[in-house]
Amino acid sequence: MDRKGFLDRVRQATATADLPPVRQDPPGALIGDLSTADLVGRFVERATEVNADVRVVTADGALEQVVGIMEEYKADEYLGWPDSQMPIPGIGAGLIARGYSPRPSEVPSDNRLLHQTAYYDLVVGITGADGGLAESGSIVLTHGQNRSRMASLIPDAHIALLAASTIVESLSHWAALKSESVTRSANLVVITGPSRTGDIEMHLTQGVHGPRHVHILVLDDR
Amino acid sequence: MAPEPITFLGRVKRDRASGVVTPVAEAARRMSSYRVAASNDFPLMEQMRDRAREIRLHTLANLDRYLAQFASQVEANGGHVHWAADGDEANAIITEIAQANEVKSVVKSKSMVTEEIELNEALEQVGISVVESDLGEFIVQLSNDKPSHIIAPVLHKTRYDIGELFADKLDAPYTTDPSQLTEIARSHLRREFLTADMGISGCNMGIADSGTVVLVTNEGNGRLTTTAPRIHVTVMGMERIVPSFADASAVLEVLARAGTGQRLSVYTNLVSGPRRHGDPDGPDAFHVVILDNGRSRTLSGSEAEILACIRCGACLNICPVYREVGGHAYGFTYPGPIGAVVTPALKGLDEWHELPYASTLCGACVEACPVRIDIPKMLLTLRSKAVDDGHLPGWLTFAVGRYASAATHPRQFRVLLKAGGVVGSMMAKDGWITKAPSHGANWTGARDLPQPAKTPFHARWKQRHGS
Numbered sequence: 001m002d003r004k005g006f007l008d009r010v011r012q013a014t015a016t017a018d019l020p021p022v023r024q025d026p027p028g029a030l031i032g033d034l035s036t037a038d039l040v041g042r043f044v045e046r047a048t049e050v051n052a053d054v055r056v057v058t059a060d061g062a063l064e065q066v067v068g069i070m071e072e073y074k075a076d077e078y079l080g081w082p083d084s085q086m087p088i089p090g091i092g093a094g095l096i097a098r099g100y101s102p103r104p105s106e107v108p109s110d111n112r113l114l115h116q117t118a119y120y121d122l123v124v125g126i127t128g129a130d131g132g133l134a135e136s137g138s139i140v141l142t143h144g145q146n147r148s149r150m151a152s153l154i155p156d157a158h159i160a161l162l163a164a165s166t167i168v169e170s171l172s173h174w175a176a177l178k179s180e181s182v183t184r185s186a187n188l189v190v191i192t193g194p195s196r197t198g199d200i201e202m203h204l205t206q207g208v209h210g211p212r213h214v215h216i217l218v219l220d221d222r
Numbered sequence: 223m224a225p226e227p228i229t230f231l232g233r234v235k236r237d238r239a240s241g242v243v244t245p246v247a248e249a250a251r252r253m254s255s256y257r258v259a260a261s262n263d264f265p266l267m268e269q270m271r272d273r274a275r276e277i278r279l280h281t282l283a284n285l286d287r288y289l290a291q292f293a294s295q296v297e298a299n300g301g302h303v304h305w306a307a308d309g310d311e312a313n314a315i316i317t318e319i320a321q322a323n324e325v326k327s328v329v330k331s332k333s334m335v336t337e338e339i340e341l342n343e344a345l346e347q348v349g350i351s352v353v354e355s356d357l358g359e360f361i362v363q364l365s366n367d368k369p370s371h372i373i374a375p376v377l378h379k380t381r382y383d384i385g386e387l388f389a390d391k392l393d394a395p396y397t398t399d400p401s402q403l404t405e406i407a408r409s410h411l412r413r414e415f416l417t418a419d420m421g422i423s424g425c426n427m428g429i430a431d432s433g434t435v436v437l438v439t440n441e442g443n444g445r446l447t448t449t450a451p452r453i454h455v456t457v458m459g460m461e462r463i464v465p466s467f468a469d470a471s472a473v474l475e476v477l478a479r480a481g482t483g484q485r486l487s488v489y490t491n492l493v494s495g496p497r498r499h500g501d502p503d504g505p506d507a508f509h510v511v512i513l514d515n516g517r518s519r520t521l522s523g524s525e526a527e528i529l530a531c532i533r534c535g536a537c538l539n540i541c542p543v544y545r546e547v548g549g550h551a552y553g554f555t556y557p558g559p560i561g562a563v564v565t566p567a568l569k570g571l572d573e574w575h576e577l578p579y580a581s582t583l584c585g586a587c588v589e590a591c592p593v594r595i596d597i598p599k600m601l602l603t604l605r606s607k608a609v610d611d612g613h614l615p616g617w618l619t620f621a622v623g624r625y626a627s628a629a630t631h632p633r634q635f636r637v638l639l640k641a642g643g644v645v646g647s648m649m650a651k652d653g654w655i656t657k658a659p660s661h662g663a664n665w666t667g668a669r670d671l672p673q674p675a676k677t678p679f680h681a682r683w684k685q686r687h688g689s
């Protein structure tokens with residue numbers, strides 16, 4: 001069907017639709033009162049509730065934490081975002097200095113399939129986050145500008161770096177304040193804990209297609 | 223497509239006999255309790271439900287305008303938009319995209335709308351392999367089954383069923399441990415998923431002002447499907463639109479809470495077109511197929527409000543009928559209260575006139591529905607439409623005919639009541655009739671009937687008060 005024919009049919013349908021009275025303007029986000037004296041505290045609590053491992057770190061202490069996690073997984077390489085895209089500076093450079101190697105994240109234009117399977121066995125992905133949502137314990141990631149989508153999706157463990165100052169109350173707050181985050185990139189993801197399923201007798205199992213473990217390092221920059 | 227077997231009751235009997243409904247009630251009850259806990263935990267829940275409802279209704283009333291805006295924005299983002307009047311058109315469009323791009327394998331994330339149009343069958347017919355990536359859908363596909371719940375497709379299967387299935391079809395060691403079963407599926411499918419040429423997803427919402435497709439999953443299949451393959455195709459029911467990201471946020475705030483009791487699902491994935499300059503990964507091409515398939519007809523009439531549904535599954539979980547009969551009895555993609563309205567609305571009453579009766583009209587679904595859709599009201603309207611169309615159930619024609627005659631002849635009425643009392647007491651056991659003869663069997667086939675009083679009310683009244 002063509003666009004015009006399709007939309008004409010929809011227009012005619014709306015003319016006779018039996019709907020309750022509706023608002024004239026799009027209602028938009030509901031910004032209710034979810035205030036708390038300790039936004040970061042709530043973020044940590046809620047993210048922990050969904051089985052993320054959350055650590056509040058200082059700029060100086062962050063690298064040690066990342067290295068500790070790398071050792072935990074016995075990983076010597078990782079897929080990550082470049083330092084320029086990270087809210088905590090110097091992590092990539094620090095890892096390289098300690099002998100860890102980042103894997104290239106570009107899709108080779110001549111061999112797409114190779115890229116699709118390149119991270120099949122990779123254990124650790126390291127990304128930044130644009131912000132956090134305290135109410136649900138979520139992190140928000142926009143992709144593009146060398147920010148790999150696969151880094152937070154394929155490896156078994158995802159390490160996310162987040163600045164405390166970018167945590168807002170809830171998804172509604174984020175959507176109302178940062179609507180441009182959707183248009184700015186081709187892909188925005190809100191991540192709330194590690195990948196999970198309850199499909200088999202509602203038994204909670206972690207790590208189906210996405211990471212089994214999510215580690216969030218919150219930089220205390222307030 | 224007519225349902226098989228042909229009557230609702232026939233399907234109920236089949237499924238109760240085979241035992242597939244046994245796990246349903248307990249699972250549905252648990253999911254309902256998660257919803258209640260999550261709602262109580264969120265101070266803004268009631269306000270947010272009102273807001274989500276307002277957003278959905280506002281969008282439906284202006285749907286043509288928002289659809290046009292959405293399509294233009296998708297194109298501005300570098301995507302392609304296709305318009306499909308029905309399932310056949312949608313399947314033809316998607317097959318064509320696949321063939322034009324030499325696609326041999328497709329990975330799919332969970333989507334009810336592609337179940338509705340039977341897309342897998344269409345693709346397989348032209349030799350394209352299709353793999354479902356949602357664990358539940360994968361199990362459905364492997365066992366040649368149908369989903370029985372809109373967000374938990376294998377609610378009707380036990381870990382033993384799945385253990386046997388994996389041992390049989392995947393050559394896996396037999397286990398009944400859900401974590402191990404998940405691991406088997408993961409390792410079996412990973413490479414297949416990652417090497418697919420094309421990813422096909424459904425769509426929880428389309429955001430009109432940014433041309434964004436919103437995909438909500440817990441496993442990550444919605445991200446995998448839209449990240450690894452070189453082409454991403456979204457199939458979207460035309461009603462799944464919201465005006466803006468801000469509007470989408472209100473719907474997302476209630477969706478997971480109502481469905482699974484989570485504050486948000488694990489992955490809320492917003493896709494705005496193919497990968498852009500400077501993106502290291504993501505699909506090279508992005509298509510949206512916008513589907514009507516009976517929706518504009520539904521929108522034009524008295525069931526328009528059902529299109530406000532955000533497919534959370536809460537009404538299934540709370541429904542006393544769904545808990546007893548399971549999802550397959552409803553005979554089509556959408557089971558439970560939502561299905562009892564949306565199936566006849568989309569597909570017509572001719573073949574689906576029984577579904578509006580698959581309800582006790584208790585109202586639990588309105589109570590649970592995050593966007594407060596008045597399902598019982600629509601079921602009543604559909605019942606009356608079905609009767610107008612001449613679809614009165616046979617036993618009811620008989621009973622109403624007898625009643626009409628008796629009610630206008632007081633003597634006949636008294637005689638019948640008396641006879642009813644006597645016959646009833648002969649058939650009853652412990653105060654209940656479980657097997658009535660003749661037309662009465664249509665009632666007792668599905669539920670028990672209390673034994674009628676031995677002495678009718680009017681006779682007792684006479685005894686007490688005289689005349």
Ligand code: SF4
Binds near residue numbers: 538590594595
């Ligand atoms: S009708 Fe309401 S409760 Fe049922 S699936 Fe749709 S939104 Fe959820």
